[in-house]
Amino acid sequence: MASFISLSLLLLFLNYPFLSLSTNPEGNALHALRSRISDPNNVLQSWDPTLVNPCTWFHVTCDSNNHVIRLDLGNSNVSGTLGPELGQLQHLQYLELYRNELTGKIPKELGNLKSLISMDLYDNKLEGKIPKSFGKLKSLKFLRLNNNKLTGSIPRELTRLTNLKIFDVSNNDLCGTIPVEGNFESFPMESFENNRFSGPELKGLVPYDFGC
16 A cells, blocks of 8 residues: 555656646745746745745744745846746735846736735836735735836726825836825925826716726
8 A cells, every 4th residue: 555655646746747746835836926026136945835934034034923924036036927826825914025137027917915014026127016915915015017018097996095105006008097085195396206097087077097
């Protein structure tokens, strides 16, 4: 019986040679990120997927229960794309990926990070629309997406984020009108400059995506 099980495991790895050795879903998610990005300065060299969890990896912070709560790769000279796997970091509070060469779209799965307090993706080359799923990030206080290549309008779902204190989408290619509901009424105009906005939203008069 034991030999049959060993043979079955061997066949499994022969058929699926790229299966991760880690049984930790957060470690698997981070390793998937590593596979997507180029790292010329080797800042991710400590990211060993064979470890029980990623809590000893550089640029990763865990809580007392070994859950990943912070990812710090700001100003690390990495390039590549972000994938949906990041949405598996269910306990993540801080996502710091600013000042890199990241391209492609922002994964909508980041809207699953219900514990997220801060998301800093500014100073990259990200494109596409701001995901509407960000409206589910009820704990979010800081959202900085400035200095990218984002297009489309600001999702009105973001006006429901009652804890949002800092919001910056300046220096993109966004269009439509600027929300005036919720906390958006207190954000300075500098947070929206150098886009293609047609001005503040006029409820009932102009569609929010006017000019897009």
